Amino acid sequence: MKLYRANDYKEMSRKAANIISSLVIMKPDCVLGLATGSTPIGTYQELVRRYENGDLDFSQVCSANLDEYKGLTKDNEQSYFYFMYNNLFKHVNIKLENTNIPNGMEPNAQEECLRYERVIESLNGVDLQLLGLGHNGHIGFNEPAEAFETITHCVDLTASTIEANKRFFEKEEDVPRQAYTMGIGTIMKAKKILLIVSGEDKADILYRSLRGPVTPHVPASILQLHNDVIVVADEAALSRMPE
Ligand code: GLP
Numbered sequence: 001m002k003l004y005r006a007n008d009y010k011e012m013s014r015k016a017a018n019i020i021s022s023l024v025i026m027k028p029d030c031v032l033g034l035a036t037g038s039t040p041i042g043t044y045q046e047l048v049r050r051y052e053n054g055d056l057d058f059s060q061v062c063s064a065n066l067d068e069y070k071g072l073t074k075d076n077e078q079s080y081f082y083f084m085y086n087n088l089f090k091h092v093n094i095k096l097e098n099t100n101i102p103n104g105m106e107p108n109a110q111e112e113c114l115r116y117e118r119v120i121e122s123l124n125g126v127d128l129q130l131l132g133l134g135h136n137g138h139i140g141f142n143e144p145a146e147a148f149e150t151i152t153h154c155v156d157l158t159a160s161t162i163e164a165n166k167r168f169f170e171k172e173e174d175v176p177r178q179a180y181t182m183g184i185g186t187i188m189k190a191k192k193i194l195l196i197v198s199g200e201d202k203a204d205i206l207y208r209s210l211r212g213p214v215t216p217h218v219p220a221s222i223l224q225l226h227n228d229v230i231v232v233a234d235e236a237a238l239s240r241m242p243e
Contacts, residue, residue, distance in 0.1 A: 013042030
């Protein structure tokens with residue numbers, strides 16, 4: 001595991017964008033695993049800037065997002081499709097048909113989860129998976145549990161995740177209670193993983209994820225077992241980590 005320290009959110013975003021850019025340059029038809037949440041917004045802005053400067057070309061890139069709320073349409077402002085479209089896709093030359101996100105409007109969870117696994121397989125897997133970190137250690141929407149769920153599945157969101165994500169919705173009741181998410185096994189199959197973490201409120205969970213025991217109670221702790229993980233975190237998030 002490589003750990004890159006950044007002074008602040010801005011530098012974290014730049015460093016993460018540099019890593020993603022280097023892959024897009026070296027492998028123009030790469031498969032990017034993408035994430036939502038507030039953490040990757042700066043990284044996407046940096047990628048857009050590099051594209052606008054003429055340094056990046058997404059025309060052959062494919063993407064697969066980690067997760068999507070169940071029951072939200074694509075044009076719902078809180079859907080992860082909407083997030084991806086507005087924060088990245090519409091600003092660069094990625095082809096929309098090359099982008100993949102679980103379909104939150106498919107009511108049949110089993111069918112949708114299998115379909116999504118097949119999509120990832122048909123892309124020959126994810127080259128680089130970008131991840132944020134939930135306050136309870138969740139990655140994607142893999143919530144703390146008694147066992148690691150391996151493949152894409154439908155998850156009941158925990159009270160703490162609903163609480164954390166309600167800031168994006170008008171009222172707490174509007175936060176969907178379920179989501180489709182890549183499983184831990186799906187994430188671990190990515191050839192490279194890039195975990196980005198910012199802010200003091202993540203310091204404790206980052207420490208437990210990287211230095212604590214590997215346990216499904218802290219889903220991100222599984223990353224300790226992946227052989228190609230890069231962590232880019234700012235000083236506030238690293239405040240519990242020894243130098
Ligand atoms: C959401 C997403 C995760 C994300 C997490 C952290 O629940 N499903 O993929 O990593 O929130 O979000 P933030 O970056 O806003 O702290």
